[in-house]
Amino acid sequence: MERKVSIKDIARHLGVSTALVSYVLNNKAGRVSAEMAEKIRQAAAELHYRPNLIARSLQSGKTNTLGLIVADISNPFFSQIARIIEDEAKRSGYTVIFGSNDENVEKSQAILDAMLNRQVDALLIAPAEFTEPQLKALQEKHVPFVLIDRYFSDIQANCVRIDNYRAAYDAVEHLIKTGRSRIAMLAYDTGMQHIADRIGGYKDALRDNGIDFQASWLVRASYHHIEEEAATGMQQLLLPAPAVDAFFFATNSLAIQGIRQIMRMNIKVPDELAVISFDEADAFDFFYAPITYIRQSLDDIGRHAVRLALESIATSQPATPKEVIVDVRLIIRESTKNKTYATDQ
């Protein structure tokens, strides 16, 4: 790259001080005479001056950069949030750098370190399991951050999320109202609070409706072996004939895997098995029985997250954390249509 033109070049070119140039280019009112200001602006344009934000950052201690950490940026749930965050950040002059932790503690730490070394002004984090210590370290360093989607019961922090318990409870109750009584759930094999809440909502909805939860109904799959483990777990429950009449998928990606399995086993939705999922996916519309799902407003999540982050940067004092609970909506479709024949139990 060729030598770039700096404020110094403009100053020399005009025979003035760099301070003057800096003032003009930063629109510090009143400090400079109109003619001089005009001359400086013109010279800057002629020389194609481009401010070096790195230098400014070193001086100001602010990089106007937000770090976004998610499990995997290629997961549509996160990439859609990333887009909202990008737009919202840009509106305030911020740029976003991102990192995927693959639900892995070490990767999470590495990304965090890299972002802190790069002096991001704040972090937006969908935290992985067991990363509480990393978040606590951030708090000790007074690094502003906002949790999105995930959270820990023992960490008080800015957070934007939904009421996972309620959303799951309502979804399962909807299944019950449509005539299902043996309701299975596919969840990640994790202790993460948002998943625990969803499981809690599921179980409580069963209990409150007089249905005895069977341990075998809760199928667990690990993030890194989701395909095999979802397949195995579901087969045990659904072959040779479905032992349950509904499946509740704890996330988008679990639903994608789960429905693939249902297709492979050739089970009819919704007659043999009703299906409900968290979050959206194009795929849900393409299935012969469009999937009923819980819609979170990614827009709200992204926007509130950036807002909280910018507020934390501005106050800089360790203010009391704010929690934003975003609304959800159950989008009811074919996959949970009422049973048309008598319940078989």
Next chain:
Amino acid sequence: MERKVSIKDIARHLGVSTALVSYVLNNKAGRVSAEMAEKIRQAAAELHYRPNLIARSLQSGKTNTLGLIVADISNPFFSQIARIIEDEAKRSGYTVIFGSNDENVEKSQAILDAMLNRQVDALLIAPAEFTEPQLKALQEKHVPFVLIDRYFSDIQANCVRIDNYRAAYDAVEHLIKTGRSRIAMLAYDTGMQHIADRIGGYKDALRDNGIDFQASWLVRASYHHIEEEAATGMQQLLLPAPAVDAFFFATNSLAIQGIRQIMRMNIKVPDELAVISFDEADAFDFFYAPITYIRQSLDDIGRHAVRLALESIATSQPATPKEVIVDVRLIIRESTKNKTYATDQ
């Protein structure tokens, strides 16, 4: 945020010069005595020293940052590439900042400016239409960049892409071999070369197989009104009865819209209409007749793109641009199954 500990703090703490600390922390061999090195390393650890990469960047002129510009990071095609790029960049110690231009010239320029001001070392760009001047400006400034997915015939630049003409040609020929003769195509209403190539491949495949291309077969939709325009265009061709027996979708997102329309019109795939698309989507597997598609290796694209970018940074001389053509594979499935009955024309 609390005051951060700098190299100076370590130096003072130990009563040595900052130069020494810098050398040790950067592993400049032989310059420092083993004991001193050890003492410095220990002090750095104790004080939780964290190098300020902004300061280093100002000094070195390198930020170890790559800028990724795509149409929309929430588009799975791009978010998947973003993930590959992230991993590949990290492997070499680079971070990625991203921006979505929404196929818009002004936004593209704004993102470019923001990234250049932030001193990215190189750019990875899936360029929008009419942004040739912006790319030429980059070349004049000797800013290293690599085009991905898209390209311009009048711009010589590093580029990673597929042979769009060939891929489209082969896809259409496959449709013909399975017995289709009236083949429509849905494409973006753009002059972008990759789309033009795909259209060219489509038309030539028809011609070479003795099929007269009908102008009405080529349906165009604009990026910003894809839903309405795809719907209108397809309806004209498919209602009251299909005037064509196959549809070739120029991209992933066009296919999603197009298939939605096919579902709404209740047209049977593949019997009434065969369907083929570019790129993958979960949704393609969930459709009752899984969609045949052209698979590009996003892995290859991402990896080569980063490699070329890093090479350009290293040589820094305006070397002759390199073009990498990535292989594609036609994944044949139900949506293009052979016609089982006699062709009706």
Next chain:
DNA sequence: CTGAAAGCGCTTACAG
């Protein structure tokens, strides 16, 4: 209204 100077946190020749 304008300039000289210090400093943000590093790196790196240059001396010794």
Next chain:
DNA sequence: CTGAAAGCGCTTACAG
């Protein structure tokens, strides 16, 4: 083997 010094490109009190 170690230190003093300059400099990356900016901003911002401090003088005048």
